[in-house]
Amino acid sequence: MIGVEEHLSRILSTVGVLPPTRRSLDNAQGCVLAEDLRSRVSLPGFDNSAMDGYVLLASDTERATEKFPVRLPVDGDIAAGDTTRRRLRPGHAFRIMTGAPVPEGADAVVPVEQTDAGVERVTIYQGPGHGAHIRPQGEDVRQGQVVLRAGTRLGPRQLALAAAVGHGDALVVPLPRVVVVSTGDELIAPGSVPGFGEVVDSNGPMLAAAARDLGVVASRIGGVADEPETVARVLRQQLSRVDAIVTTGGVSMGAYDAVKAVLSQLGTVQFDRVAMQPGKPQGFGVLGEEEIPVFTLPGNPVSSLVSFEVFVAPALRRMAGRAPFESAPVVARVEEGFRSPAAKTQFARVVVTSHDAEPLRVRLAGGQGSHVLGSLAEAHALAVVPPDVAQVEAGDELLVLGLDGTNPGDRTHAATAGETAGRPWFGAAAVAAAGSAG
Template sequence: MLIPVEEHLARILNTVHELTPTRTALDHALGCVLATDIRSRVSLPGFDNSAMDGYAVYSSDVADASSQAPVQLPVEGDIAAGDTTHHRLRAGRTFRIMTGAPVPIGADAIVPVEQTDAGVKSVSIYEGVPHGRHVRPQGEDVGEGTIVLRRGTRLSARHIALAAAVGHGELSVIPTPRVVVISTGDELITPGQVPGFGQVVDSNGPMIAAVARELDVVASRVGGVADDEETVLRTLRAQLGRADAIITTGGVSMGAYDAVKAVLTRLGTVQFDRVAMQPGKPQGFGTIGEHNTPVFTLPGNPVSALVSFHAFVAPALRLMAGRPAFESAPLEAQAAQAWPSPSGKLQFARVALEHDSDGLKARSAGGQGSHVLGSLAEADGFALVPPHITRVEIGDRLLVMPLGSAATSRRGGADWYGRAWCGTEVSE
């Protein structure tokens, strides 16, 4: 019996959970999600400072300055950025000051050097400035104690800069999931080797590890695991201690030598289903070990494995990382050619995308067999053809799951797959 795609995904998303927060140094926080609000420990700026290279003055001393009647002031000295001396300015005098330097006590404005003769011992000022001009007051940007970053923020370089500036050297974050990818099969050989008769290069392991890293998770892989139950069991147990999630490829169909399925059937809560999708029908998911580590078992055919990762594994890993399960917005495209689709299954058709005067168009990227890698490399995305559609016609509107550089827009938290699964209209 086939189960709907959304049913298999719902079981996965109802099982996985956000990883336990940990404290990490700023240098290792990029891409992580904040576990707590961050408050500023200081004011920004921390002191009144100059926004210009120029002269610190009492604005009243230069109010009447003009090019015809310049005001001359003696220069008390220089204040450079990084000067920690508490200078005090007397009325009728000035300090030469650099951008970012502390404004001396008493001064209430900065005359830009361009409005002067740039004197060193004394200066002629050709234009007055009002009170507060070119002074960055203490706390203008951020006040001490202010919440500057909210829980749930996914940290980018600019967030890390702000956290550092307000006094934090480490943050409490949801850690990046550690994923181990295990490729099984007696026929597999290491990439870079030339296969002999009956041998196949392990492309699934590098592919799934790479697409996991595209999600900003930590991925490692174990390749060439023999189709032997004892070997599979030993490998799984060895990886449990270093993985927040395990992904296997191969060994989950109905074959006589499907060791992964045989082993995992006896462990934890792993359940194997036949999912109403093309490609990717044989799927397995559950938890094993004392920490209930999620295990995703993907088909061995490379296209099936990649489709399965995007449909099921990626949303789960995002949730584990504290992110929305769905982040990439769907693309809407018109079919530029016709193709058949299996009745009762959600088809993930490999398509190439192109723009013309009528908008975005999708055409088949080539052979649609689950083993065909050539068309996969040419694809910009997977067109989602609902289960009740048996043939896509030219001009039909489609939702497209973008891949790689095509996945440019964001709409966090939106379960956009559901519209295709249920066969609803593309436009809302």
């Protein structure tokens, strides 16, 4: 058997960042920038008003008070979107709206609340200071300034900035396209009532959803028969359509494990027994001229999801130009002790609780069998028990990884330098061993 770190580091050493492509901003959400993005304009592009009010010379109203107000003639209105260039005459004012351009010669805006809201003449009860309520050109962003660095993931806020500074597209790492292939003669489609010996394909929807939670493009093919010819045909068909293939089932030691039988003949996929529970049977390699990564996961649902979180998710993030692990595990204290298999890394499904300033606490989420979906649905996170620990005691501290891309708790004590309490974190070791595959 090999360790979790060894299998993961081999995966991360093999997969690289997908080739960059230019995408419109409407199609770039979730993608990572492949180059620095510079502003083509200044923001704001012109001096504009931050308030609804009156734009004027501050010196004309510097002595205005409630008792001794200043009255000025109003030369007209300036609305947001008005492109007319105007010049302010000393001793006069314009009524101005938020976002509207400031006329030449003006240096302050008095809010409408500090006036009588006059239309032809305005009475001002409190004079503004020089520059008051004016947003100067370039205050936010200067033309030519780098506004988003390569490696930035584009979400709503970043896309807004890119659009505002003059870009309609960007060079990005595309979102990986992954297909989940469920194999097994016993599988029937979700929504069907299984008969004797039949099993609903829950792994396919689960793994496709897990991939989408990562922000990648996922599809699935269910109910592929345990026949080498059928499995080979399905895999060949997908090679030109996707960037990664995930199979579930057919990788153990059984006589009908067609995935293993087909891929073993190619010599590019390696099958291992990984010292972990659940999820011991694992396979990984590349297929076709494009060397498409293929991950073969066990068929038991818990084993399948844990394997995805531990091995597939970090690889898909790397392919997308992101860090394999985007957040460190957190430290949590065990509420009730439990046994762990000797010489294996256990990924225990746990419920996480938090009380005020106390550390996070975890307890097992029901049965820990690799087929038990009920407790998997209730779990918040995976508690990582190192292979040298056979008995976890109440009060022990473990590293905890959130499920579904979530943080295990609000009050978290993040592990530092990949370790806590002298226990290494498998992810830190694997990433260090793999280096920065690109």
